[in-house]
Amino acid sequence: MPQQTIPVELYYWPTPNGHKISIMLEELRVPYSVKYVNIGKGEQFEPSFLKISPNNRMPAIIDPEGPGGKPISVFESGAILQYLGRKFGHFYSAEERQRTEIDQWLFWQMGGLGPMAGQAHHFRQYAPEKVPYAIDRYTKEVNRLYGVLNKRLADREYLAGDYSIADIASFPWTRSYENQGQDLNDFPNMKRWFEAIAARPAVQRGLEVGKERRSNLADDKEAQKVLFGQTAR
Incomplete structure (x- = not known):
């Protein structure tokens, strides 16, 4: 290194x-x-x-x-x-096959989980008026994405096998699951993944950066x- x-x-x-x-x-x-x-x-x-x-x-x-x-x-x-x-x-393999596996789930987060969770947050928490269609649309889409995550984690510890940037990218967007209208108990594999990442000391330190400013x-x-x-x- x-x-x-x-x-x-x-x-x-x-x-x-x-x-x-x-x-x-x-x-x-x-x-x-x-x-x-x-x-x-x-x-x-x-x-x-x-x-x-x-x-x-x-x-x-x-x-x-x-x-x-x-x-x-x-x-x-x-x-x-x-x-x-x-x-x-x-956290990012030099081997092409493994790197491609990581990239798929990184871009899944960038193009799906992050934007959809963000929209769910917006319409559930911040929108000046409640728009039932938008709340239902984005809450259900986050639920679908959580289901994808849960299924992926059924036979592996992390998204691309070993802990990687795909997990680092996805985890922060799942921390506010309640504000997204979700229950982690509905997704046991995801819950196990979530708790394992949350327990990592480096993750805990990273989440503390600027916490008092929010x-x-x-x-x-x-x-x-x-x-x-x-x-x-």
């Missing part, structure tokens, strides 16, 4: 996507410094941050010891996990305006 002499810069806020990267860095035991991006106050729109993350979303990283010894910035949590896994040689978004109307009213302008 390469030795990191200069800390990785983590641009972060304590959300499920942010937790993916704080957990990964803790698992790797790589030195890092946290640059908080308060998304409720619009700090993600600052020009200095947009140079790193043009999609105005955190997390993002700057690795001062990137390829060729030159700094590199990476945005999008899945891409960051892949980059760190490749660089440090942990507020109850459901009560913060100004933050909701910033987060839920974005357009191209």
